[in-house]
Amino acid sequence: MTTENLEPSRRRGRARTATTEVKLPEQKPFKQPRMRYAPTKVLSDDELESIHHASLRILSDYGMDFLDPDARNLLQKAGAKIEDQRVRFDPEMVLETIKTCPSEFKLHARNPAHTLNVGGDWMAFGSVASTPNFIGLDGIRHPGTRQDFKNSSS
Template sequence: MRRGARTSQREVRKAIRNAESALNQLAPQVLDNPYPPLCPLTSDQLEEIHNASIIVLESLGIEVTSDRVRTLFRSLGGSVDETTQIVRIDGETIMALIDKAPHHFSLTPRNPANQLLIGGRRINCGLVSGPPNVHDRINGRRPGNFLDYQSLIKLGQTFNVINFFGNQSIAPTDLPANTRHLDTY
């Protein structure tokens, strides 16, 4: 009987310690931006950028290294130079494609309860992806390594406001560059 009481007291003390050290967080919730979007450019400036991009796509073209994507552009009426892999496409086709683009879409992971709505007024928070350096108050700024990568992932998983992770929260420069993107999965 005494042993059971001791275990119970031990569990109570452990629960109190854990509760005291736990991070106080709000309950997970969907975040929507209540404010109108910021637009640092005037409508004339946006139109100027848009027109310049159409000129680039029509006249200069873009290099497309994917055979599949070049075939897709060709099927849409684009001019494809297979030697240089340059694709040119007219402005009307571009505008028709832009008009078909959805205003929002969903990303659904293995657990559908964690589905993310992208677009509209929805706010999704994630870790930055791919910086080569990390900084902490003990070791200062330095090239990131696999241990730093693991620590940042754990930190991100601690906060319930983090909705998603990109490819790499830090580039683990101690891993081979040609496989590090695979080694972190």
């Protein structure tokens, strides 16, 4: 065994990159965009009215299932018809409730500078991929699965 070639190699691998500072691109400050142009009109007024009346009929004739008994109780007190887990809504109830909804509202962030305006000419972007955590009917929380996501959206 010889001791002649004990000079450090030129490549240092991780040791070199651990001390190298990575410069990230400068990020612009948060600013919520606004729509500068009128929305594209995809449906005629008659088509939109037809969809609206169909949705009222579906809520009245077929209803929706609500698994949470507290939610069913609140809806019943508000005038909805309850049958087991199925809740049916009179069209008048839906229309009166819609009248109480604001045309704009704020989603308050932990950092007030990042609070989002929703509605009006404000634009808000977000992504939703799946349920990262899931609480089943048994009340136990566990990591979400594709099956949980399918079950919650069907």
